[in-house]
Amino acid sequence: MTVALSLILLSAVVHAIVNILTKRADNKYAMRLLIGVFSAIIVAPALFFVPLPHGRAVWFLVGTAFVHALYELLLVKSYESAAFSAVYPVARGTGPLFTAIGAMLFLHEHPPALQLLGIAFVCGGVITIGLSHRATEGAMKGIAFALATGLTIGSYTLIDASGVRAVTNPFSYVLWFFVAHGFCVLVTAPGIRGRSVVIEARKEWKLGILLGALSITTYGSAMLAYRFGATAQLAALRETSVLFGTALAMSFLGEHMTLRRWIAAGGIAAGAILLQAG
Numbered sequence: 001m002t003v004a005l006s007l008i009l010l011s012a013v014v015h016a017i018v019n020i021l022t023k024r025a026d027n028k029y030a031m032r033l034l035i036g037v038f039s040a041i042i043v044a045p046a047l048f049f050v051p052l053p054h055g056r057a058v059w060f061l062v063g064t065a066f067v068h069a070l071y072e073l074l075l076v077k078s079y080e081s082a083a084f085s086a087v088y089p090v091a092r093g094t095g096p097l098f099t100a101i102g103a104m105l106f107l108h109e110h111p112p113a114l115q116l117l118g119i120a121f122v123c124g125g126v127i128t129i130g131l132s133h134r135a136t137e138g139a140m141k142g143i144a145f146a147l148a149t150g151l152t153i154g155s156y157t158l159i160d161a162s163g164v165r166a167v168t169n170p171f172s173y174v175l176w177f178f179v180a181h182g183f184c185v186l187v188t189a190p191g192i193r194g195r196s197v198v199i200e201a202r203k204e205w206k207l208g209i210l211l212g213a214l215s216i217t218t219y220g221s222a223m224l225a226y227r228f229g230a231t232a233q234l235a236a237l238r239e240t241s242v243l244f245g246t247a248l249a250m251s252f253l254g255e256h257m258t259l260r261r262w263i264a265a266g267g268i269a270a271g272a273i274l275l276q277a278g
Helices: 002-023 028-049 056-081 084-106 113-131 137-165 170-193 195-203 205-228 231-238 241-252 259-277
Strands: none
Touching: 002 028, 002 205, 002 231, 002 241, 028 056, 028 170, 028 195, 028 205, 056 084, 056 137, 056 170, 084 113, 084 137, 084 231, 084 241, 113 231, 113 241, 113 259, 137 170, 137 205, 137 231, 170 195, 170 205, 195 205, 205 231, 241 259
């Protein structure tokens, strides 16, 4: 469990950095396209050193590629509809909630009561940070997209946790995931947004390379963690990235914390402690 904990906390920290840098992109959907493509290119040479996935793992890869493509679209739609700091916590907070329900229904994982309470604290704290913004019409539309995004997060987490456990060498699934995801996003993004998304992507390719490399670190670490630990608890613990993201936003983006957000942050921290105590 120590290995899983270390990997998931690494994932959380890097995940916060990726999203802070993504916020700076002029066209966020173009940046998501670049992240998918460059992460696939970066891992491609390593494919020669791992066995090919086979059996059920192949179907998990196909499924997760399409779910991730849908996730990218819904995430960007939520960003375009409301403030980043409002919708991002809602998406990330509901993701582990859906994961926990799915893990109990489909993976037959049954966390003890203390860990379920920890999951509730993390999810509640993250969602409270998102809902601390003014409930304008645009914000409510964005939150609706964020809830749909959370459902895709729960879905791909369950798929990838199953996939990384279905292979002998976990790096086989992890590396091929980035290739499958990159290919799927490369096909679907221009189809959804047209040539303009490719033109916009060319303008920010340098940042795309950096975020592609960081994306490998954050989600690769998460998938490896799912190999060694329980899915629902680790998925919830990963959402402590919102705490790291808030700290970075205060330091580098000049954002301020209200009392409600400080209380919510305390709830997230308490939930993380309960997850480990359980």
